[in-house]
Amino acid sequence: GESVGLHLPTLSVQEGDNSIINCAYSNSASDYFIWYKQESGKGPQFIIDIRSNMDKRQGQRVTVLLNKTVKHLSLQIAATQPGDSAVYFCAENKAGYSTLTFGKGTMLLVSP
Amino acid sequence: DTEVTQTPKHLVMGMTNKKSLKCEQHMGHRAMYWYKQKAKKPPELMFVYSYEKLSINESVPSRFSPECPNSSLLNLHLHALQPEDSALYLCASSQWTATNEKLFFGSGTQLSVL
Numbered sequence: 001g002e003s004v005g006l007h008l009p010t011l012s013v014q015e016g017d018n019s020i021i022n023c024a025y026s027n028s029a030s031d032y033f034i035w036y037k038q039e040s041g042k043g044p045q046f047i048i049d050i051r052s053n054m055d056k057r058q059g060q061r062v063t064v065l066l067n068k069t070v071k072h073l074s075l076q077i078a079a080t081q082p083g084d085s086a087v088y089f090c091a092e093n094k095a096g097y098s099t100l101t102f103g104k105g106t107m108l109l110v111s112p
Numbered sequence: 113d114t115e116v117t118q119t120p121k122h123l124v125m126g127m128t129n130k131k132s133l134k135c136e137q138h139m140g141h142r143a144m145y146w147y148k149q150k151a152k153k154p155p156e157l158m159f160v161y162s163y164e165k166l167s168i169n170e171s172v173p174s175r176f177s178p179e180c181p182n183s184s185l186l187n188l189h190l191h192a193l194q195p196e197d198s199a200l201y202l203c204a205s206s207q208w209t210a211t212n213e214k215l216f217f218g219s220g221t222q223l224s225v226l
Binding site: 032036043045046051103105 | 116118145152153154155157160167168202204209211212214215216217218219220222
């Protein structure tokens with residue numbers, strides 16, 4: 001259906017590797033996207049956001065890329081650490097909805 | 113202060129009990145939210161308050177009753193819950209209810225209904 005979705009439910013990486021978490025969206029009218037990290041037993045924690053007038057935005061060790069042509073959003077984590085192990089959700093401001101719409105989530109597992 | 117504080121962190125209740133979840137923020141945000149989250153699923157919106165008034169109710173059963181006593185506080189009153197209501201209940205806030213605003217989440221209340 002028309003929703004934010006993720007290609008990989010689980011991503012396993014080695015400590016020190018770069019991680020890429022992907023998110024596909026189908027609503028071309030969405031103009032705001034956000035990534036959250038959720039550790040076990042905790043609430044979602046804001047990582048980074050991006051508006052549709054940008055293609056790329058960088059934070060500390062994280063980069064979000066937005067490809068509006070193919071409606072694809074990705075989160076890149078550099079030098080992944082065990083503390084990055086969590087579920088990552090993307091969200092969009094989907095037209096017709098009053099709040100952010102969350103994707104299904106990807107679990108990132110980082111091995112030492 | 114950029115925190116959303118939720119109490120209690122854990123709650124176990126029977127199906128005939130009445131309990132309340134509490135949420136507090138001091139960021140001056142005018143929008144507050146209740147979400148329900150099942151394990152390994154994304155948060156599902158339940159209620160939205162804007163300027164202390166209920167603006168969205170996502171067809172939530174009446175056994176869940178939200179309350180916004182003031183701009184900093186949000187409660188969720190629970191009565192006659194079912195075991196399937198067991199979940200993580202998340203409170204969130206944002207500066208406004210615009211959809212291009214990021215949400216700040218609390219750590220949640222893990223609810224078990226026996």
